[in-house]
Amino acid sequence: MTAGRKTMTAIVQDEYGPAPEDVLRIDEIDTPAIEADEVLVRVHATSVDRGTWHVMAGLPYPIRLAGFGLWRPKYRNPGRNLAGTVEAVGSSVTGFKPGDAVFGIGEASFAEYARARPDRLAPKPANLSFDQAAAVPISALTALQAVRDHGQVQAGRRVLIVGASGGVGTFAIQIAKSFGGEVTGVCSAAKVDAVRALGADHVIDYSSDDFADGEHRYDVILDIGGNRRLAHLRRALTPRGRLVIVGGETDGRWLGGVDRQFRALLLSPFVGQKLGTFVASENTEDLMVLRGLIDSGRLAPAIDRSYPLSEVAAAIRYMLDGHTRGKLVVTV
Numbered sequence: 001m002t003a004g005r006k007t008m009t010a011i012v013q014d015e016y017g018p019a020p021e022d023v024l025r026i027d028e029i030d031t032p033a034i035e036a037d038e039v040l041v042r043v044h045a046t047s048v049d050r051g052t053w054h055v056m057a058g059l060p061y062p063i064r065l066a067g068f069g070l071w072r073p074k075y076r077n078p079g080r081n082l083a084g085t086v087e088a089v090g091s092s093v094t095g096f097k098p099g100d101a102v103f104g105i106g107e108a109s110f111a112e113y114a115r116a117r118p119d120r121l122a123p124k125p126a127n128l129s130f131d132q133a134a135a136v137p138i139s140a141l142t143a144l145q146a147v148r149d150h151g152q153v154q155a156g157r158r159v160l161i162v163g164a165s166g167g168v169g170t171f172a173i174q175i176a177k178s179f180g181g182e183v184t185g186v187c188s189a190a191k192v193d194a195v196r197a198l199g200a201d202h203v204i205d206y207s208s209d210d211f212a213d214g215e216h217r218y219d220v221i222l223d224i225g226g227n228r229r230l231a232h233l234r235r236a237l238t239p240r241g242r243l244v245i246v247g248g249e250t251d252g253r254w255l256g257g258v259d260r261q262f263r264a265l266l267l268s269p270f271v272g273q274k275l276g277t278f279v280a281s282e283n284t285e286d287l288m289v290l291r292g293l294i295d296s297g298r299l300a301p302a303i304d305r306s307y308p309l310s311e312v313a314a315a316i317r318y319m320l321d322g323h324t325r326g327k328l329v330v331t332v
């Protein structure tokens with residue numbers, strides 16, 4: 001174990017709670033120590049997503065069982081995305097060395113330094129700044145796996161993305177387009193232009209139009225926001241189409257919307273449509289796939305705003321208020 005030698009500025013959280021202003025503070029704490037199989041990253045930028053709130057709030061409760069701490073947060077803060085420079089590597093780490101520019105997923109990344117597992121890091125795309133690279137990891141991995149693995153999008157497939165204006169959705173539009181899909185994005189009126197600008201072929205404003213009006217059917221539906229009933233989603237799906245439930249926010253403290261996902265999984269074997277859900281896998285291989293898409297100009301993060309480290313709570317509040325178009329970045 002490498003001892004932490006100096007202090008650093010970091011966001012600190014001692015208790016779970018739903019209001020970022022109440023539970024997050026900025027403080028001077030010890031730089032983390034790393035194990036033999038870990039990397040210490042000097043964080044240049046990080047980002048906020050819906051998962052940040054769930055980890056901060058400890059809600060729905062099952063997230064606490066998923067390793068984030070049963071009664072109080074296990075990690076010093078809920079940051080996970082990061083882009084930065086390798087500061088040190090543990091004795092058994094082979095793929096990275098001090099000075100490497102990386103992006104990926106670490107622990108407590110709202111800080112000057114964060115621990116990370118090497119199998120959740122990749123070399124930073126050369127054509128992205130650290131701020132841009134920090135916007136990518138969790139949201140884009142989720143979008144990639146939804147489009148490629150679960151939606152199995154191919155050239156000519158009609159793809160409906162419900163929740164196209166958010167963190168996952170803005171990546172999903174571009175990735176589905178790069179796989180040759182004909183993409184329809186669903187979002188609120190204020191974000192229609194942003195969704196079209198990212199390459200969506202058609203955009204539906206959910207406040208005035210119903211995507212399940214019977215006029216159009218889609219081969220693949222990525223359900224990222226809005227918690228539509230299963231019957232509603234299935235009405236918009238072709239008879240052998242694929243529904244991929246990515247997420248959707250509810251107030252449920254225990255189930256948090258996963259009851260809808262369980263129902264989809266239970267029903268799927270008995271109908272022609274494939275109804276599924278998944279938890280995104282965080283891995284270097286897929287970060288490299290994203291890097292390839294970014295390097296080739298087919299994928300770029302849509303960044304709404306950047307905040308300084310001291311304003312992480314304000315960034316989370318902005319997201320909770322539903323203002324975000326794409327991603328919110330935190331510069332460290």
Ligand SMILES: NC(=O)c1ccc[n+]([C@@H]2O[C@H](COP(=O)([O-])OP(=O)(O)OC[C@H]3O[C@@H](n4cnc5c(N)ncnc54)[C@H](OP(=O)(O)O)[C@@H]3O)[C@@H](O)[C@H]2O)c1
Nearest residue numbers: 050142163164165166167168187188225226247248279280
């Ligand atoms: N399965 C996984 O492994 C995984 C991984 C990452 C995230 N997620 C989940 O995926 C969801 C989205 O995450 P995110 O980071 O993309 O969140 P986000 O940036 O806050 O985006 C939320 C999206 O939902 C849309 N939305 C809200 N109300 C809607 C409605 N009534 N109808 C249609 N769309 C609506 C929003 O559109 P407007 O703003 O235009 O209203 C926005 O596009 C969250 O529930 C998150 O927990 C799951």
